[in-house]
Amino acid sequence: MQGIDWAYMAELAPIILRYVPLTLTMASIAMVCALVLSVLLAIIRIQRVPVVDWAVGLFISFFRGTPLLVQLFLFYYGLPRIFASLTQIDGITAAIIGLTLHFSAYMAESIRGAILxxxxxxxxxxxxxxxxxxxxxxRIILPQAARIAAPTLLNYFIDMIKSTSLAFTLGVTEMMGAAQKEAAGSFLYLEAFLVVALMYWIIVEALSFVQRILERRMxxxxxR
Amino acid sequence: MNADCEISVTGLRKSFGPLTVLNGIDLRLKAGERVAIIGPSGTGKSTLLRCMNYLDRPEAGVIRIGDLTVDAATVTRQQILALRRRTSFVFQHYALFANKTARENITEGLIGVRGIPLAEANRRADRILADIGLSDKAGSYPAALSGGQQQRVGIGRAMAMESDLMLFDEPTSALDPEWVGEVLDLIRRVADGRQTMLIVTHEMQFAREIADRIVFMEGGRIVEQGPPAQIFDNPRDERTRAFLRRVG
Structure with a gap:
């Protein structure tokens, strides 16, 4: 087995690091959108609004029942066909839409449980x-439900950050995409992806730390 | 509070599945009248109170408060809101808003339902907190209050609404014995203010003291009613006598 080229990894780290903001931005935007959407979906489910409730059930079933990667491809290639004005949709937008819808389906169920x-x-x-x-x-129910749902929702956020790496398949140069490009020149694929893995790991550990503090606060x- | 606001309940019926809990209740309250409901457990006393606030939905019956008429057969969402805004409810288990401080529990209805500006709502809440002896707990959350303190805030929250009718659902039943006295004292003071009230209670001595009239219920019906002296000293119905023997 060949030894790992640590020096190359150290060289690569600052390059990949530049793409961390993009990852966090995509995840944050998708998380905020998913939060709003999932609260709405949860309320519709609880109020059992006729017809709409059925549609929401179908929505949740679909987005939980199909892989995220497939959904991203459907948005990336499908949306321009449905809306003719969108001759093309950029990968970042498609990824944010896909992540929003996918995670809101899961989060809606958690929030519904918290409200109940x-x-x-x-x-x-x-x-x-x-x-x-x-x-x-x-004023009364959602603030208390938020407390119940917070740990689960933070887990979804962590999951969402990792899932942004799939945007790479839509041609977005994020951490994964950047590593791929670099490795294509150097052929040091293992090193490149090891850097990416370590970086995700550090981000998630940092968030878990925040999560523990928040939970203790909550x-x-x-x-008082 | 409307000084000459008559309240009546006519033909109120409620069942849970096959179980009939209220079997045609007729009841009238004059403005300022304080009525205590007594009777065995599971006899529909609490359900009657809850139906008067539409926390439980009666199947039939008409509730009138002054010029507001709510008929179970034709009731609308607006009528339910109107009814709830003219009544206030004190819960057995206090039911304070867990995410609100003592003061916020009192202002929540004033601001959100009565549309009173925050500053004025806070002034009123502080007056009530002083009145119920909890000024020093204004910023405390319910979790930090004793049972007795929580129930006093619960009563304060209801008092703040200045409703035509206050409903008390066994307000001391969930309390540790050491807190019962302070809560009864507060209810006594509310009663002294000639607030129209309907109270379900197991505290017979208390009922006798504060009520203008006692209503004895059993099996989803009103069996007997009258002034406290008559019900407690000379009950006419055998069921009333049997109940009073058991609890006395």
């Missing part, structure tokens, strides 16, 4: 005051 996990007495107290449904959700919340 809020004690019934909280709904009743709000109802008894004559609050409207919307205000009740916004345990204490509402106790």
């Amino acid at each position: 996990g809020v004690d019934r007495s909280q709904w009743e107290a709000a109802e008894s005051l004559g609050m409207t449904r919307a205000r009740m959700l916004r 345990q204490r919340a509402f106790q």
Whole structure:
């Protein structure tokens, strides 16, 4: 077995590092969009809005039932066909749309569970005051559901960061794409991908650290 | 609070599956009247209160509060909101908003339902907190309050709404014995203010003290009602007598 070229890896690291912001940006935008969408989906499911509820069920079933990679390809190649004005869609946009829809399907189920996990007495107290449904959700139920769902949602965010690497298959030069390009010149594929792996690992560990602090904070919340 | 706001319930029925819990309830309250409901467990007392606030939906029956009429057969969402805005509810298990401080629990309805500006709502809440003896707990979350303190905030939250009718659903049943006294004292003071109230309670002595009228319920019906002296000292119905013997 050939030895690993550590010097090459050290050389490569700053190059790959330049693409970390793109990875985090894609993941962050998709996460924010997915959060908004999944809260809406969860509320529709809970309120059992007729017809729409059925459509949401189908949406969730599809995006949980097919691979993310397939979904990304469908958006990248499919959207320009459906919307003629989009002669082409750039890989970053397609990736963000795909990640948003894919993860919102999972997150909607978690958020639905969290909303249902809020004690019934909280709904009743709000109802008894004559609050409207919307205000009740916004002021009382969702803040408490957020606390319940937070650890799971952070896990999805971590998963989402790693999944941005699939954007590479849509021609986006992100961490994975950059490594591929570099390795194509040097033929040191193992080293290049090892750098990528290490970088993802460090990012995720950093986030896990934040997650632990947040969780400890949340345990204490509402106790002053 | 509307001074001459008569309240009536007519033909109220409610069942859970095959179990009939309320079997045609008729009840009237004059403005300022304080009525206590007593009776065996599982007899529909709490359900009656919950139906009057539409926390439970009755199958039939008409509820009138002043000029508001809510008929179970034709009820709309708007009517339910209107009914809830003219009544307030004190829960057995307090049901304080866990994500809100004591003060915010009181202001939430004032701001969000009554449309009162924040500054004014805070002033009112602080007055109520002083009134219920919890000024020093204004910034505390429910989790940091004792059962008795939580229930006092629960009563304060209901008081703040200045509703035509206050409903108390066994307000001391979930409390440790050491907190019962302070909560009863507070309810007594609310009663002294001639707030129209309907209270379900197992505290017979308390009911006798504060109520203008006692209603005895059993099997989803009102069996007997009258002034406390009459119900407690000279109950006419055998079922009332049997119940009072058991609890007395």
